[in-house]
Amino acid sequence: MGSYLSHLECSACGQTYSADELRTVCPACGKVLLARYDLARAREQTRLKDEPGRPTSLWRYPELLPVRDPSNVVTLGEGWTPLLSANRLGRALGCRRLMVKDEGLNPTGSFKARGMAVAVSRAKELGARSLATPSAGNAACAMSAYAARAGLEAYVFMPEDAPATNQELCLSYGAHLFLVRGLISDCGRIVRREGPGRGWFDVSTLREPYRVEGKKTMGYELAEQLGWRLPDVIVYPTGGGTGIVGMWKAFSEMQELGWIDDRRPRMVSVQSTGCAPIVRAFQNGQTYAEPWAEARTIAGGLRVPSAIGDYLILRAIRDSGGTAIAVSDDEIVEAMKRMSRDEGLFVSTEAAATVAGLDQLIRSGSVDPDAEIVLFLTGSGLLNPATTSVSRPVLDPDDVDGCRRVIDTQP
Numbered sequence: 001m002g003s004y005l006s007h008l009e010c011s012a013c014g015q016t017y018s019a020d021e022l023r024t025v026c027p028a029c030g031k032v033l034l035a036r037y038d039l040a041r042a043r044e045q046t047r048l049k050d051e052p053g054r055p056t057s058l059w060r061y062p063e064l065l066p067v068r069d070p071s072n073v074v075t076l077g078e079g080w081t082p083l084l085s086a087n088r089l090g091r092a093l094g095c096r097r098l099m100v101k102d103e104g105l106n107p108t109g110s111f112k113a114r115g116m117a118v119a120v121s122r123a124k125e126l127g128a129r130s131l132a133t134p135s136a137g138n139a140a141c142a143m144s145a146y147a148a149r150a151g152l153e154a155y156v157f158m159p160e161d162a163p164a165t166n167q168e169l170c171l172s173y174g175a176h177l178f179l180v181r182g183l184i185s186d187c188g189r190i191v192r193r194e195g196p197g198r199g200w201f202d203v204s205t206l207r208e209p210y211r212v213e214g215k216k217t218m219g220y221e222l223a224e225q226l227g228w229r230l231p232d233v234i235v236y237p238t239g240g241g242t243g244i245v246g247m248w249k250a251f252s253e254m255q256e257l258g259w260i261d262d263r264r265p266r267m268v269s270v271q272s273t274g275c276a277p278i279v280r281a282f283q284n285g286q287t288y289a290e291p292w293a294e295a296r297t298i299a300g301g302l303r304v305p306s307a308i309g310d311y312l313i314l315r316a317i318r319d320s321g322g323t324a325i326a327v328s329d330d331e332i333v334e335a336m337k338r339m340s341r342d343e344g345l346f347v348s349t350e351a352a353a354t355v356a357g358l359d360q361l362i363r364s365g366s367v368d369p370d371a372e373i374v375l376f377l378t379g380s381g382l383l384n385p386a387t388t389s390v391s392r393p394v395l396d397p398d399d400v401d402g403c404r405r406v407i408d409t410q411p
């Protein structure tokens with residue numbers, strides 16, 4: 001059950017490279033390198049469907065992951081998250097077949113664990129000693145945790161207003177944390193300026209070939225959990241876009257493996273009205289996205305003014321017949337509450353954006369209410385609960401009348 005990894009290929013110029021050395025972007029054109037596998041051989045030799053004993057983590061697909069020696073796998077049990085039906089939320093939004101994939105159950109509370117588990121494992125396998133990443137918060141937590149488990153140094157750079165819980169988590173894992181007066185793009189500039197001279201391996205989103213391999217397992221799992229088919233619509237909160245790019249890649253791989261047919265979901269990218277470079281480029285028919293000026297939103301993971309994989313995100317959306325829409329911070333906060341109240345799922349702001357986005361799409365008629373829809377709830381709300389501040393009564397246990405009065409007057 002080894003990896004069928006064969007080489008790296010540039011997603012823009014097509015140049016190929018050996019996969020067995022540490023690499024970031026394409027040396028020829030600076031764009032995104034993607035891992036390629038010998039899928040014909042994997043198709044002949046892999047019997048996933050008849051092998052019940054595989055681990056219930058993303059490592060159940062080792063053939064399609066880049067780690068060559070299983071002893072290099074650094075795992076905290078990431079992946080194989082529940083695919084839940086969301087009937088009450090579905091009724092409220094007016095759609096009949098709504099499901100959610102609860103990525104908040106991953107180690108460190110978000111789907112970033114998938115990408116980092118695979119990137120850190122592979123970086124360790126290829127000899128990296130210290131890792132660096134710019135992050136809105138969640139990716140830094142994941143990288144710090146996996147680096148700790150692998151015995152590697154972690155250097156993380158976050159905007160100074162990144163959630164306090166994210167900062168505390170990174171510090172608890174022993175990472176070197178730096179707060180940056182600026183956005184994630186400014187954090188990235190520091191990593192690229194300082195990293196090479198200091199021996200840091202840069203694991204920024206899509207500037208390193210293997211985080212997307214971890215994220216693509218969301219696509220493999222979704223197909224497997226649905227009995228080797230895909231839903232009609234996938235709604236995904238998009239910042240750097242690794243998840244959407246990864247899942248789109250997974251679908252092609254699975255078709256070549258003979259695991260699914262050629263039907264594809266419509267891929268819907270949700271961004272914030274305060275930072276929507278992909279939505280704007282999609283609406284303007286552009287293949288690349290202009291950087292967004294003055295990006296501002298409470299959904300920190302969506303505050304990505306410029307994504308290196310913009311052309312890959314836009315390609316996936318268009319090739320799938322999907323769309324891209326923006327939602328406001330107020331809609332996001334409302335959606336967070338609705339998700340908790342209707343389904344018992346306390347989700348992050350980014351995850352809540354999918355609910356707000358779907359609401360718009362159903363109302364505007366862009367998504368058929370009878371379609372089978374999956375929302376990717378990419379993170380847990382526990383990491384950044386401050387957005388749900390509601391006043392709460394305090395009781396004095398010895399003041400019996402006072403207690404009763406307060407309890408009786410609660411709405």
Ligand SMILES: Cc1ncc(COP(=O)(O)O)c(C=O)c1O
Pocket residue numbers: 110111112136137138139205237238239240241242243244300301302348350351378379380
């Ligand atoms: C919870 C959450 N959802 C979504 C995103 C955006 O993910 P991607 O970079 O894959 O577009 C992030 C990124 O920080 C995030 O933390």
Ligand SMILES: [Zn+2]
Pocket residue numbers: 010011012013014015026027028029030031
């Ligand atoms: Zn290239």
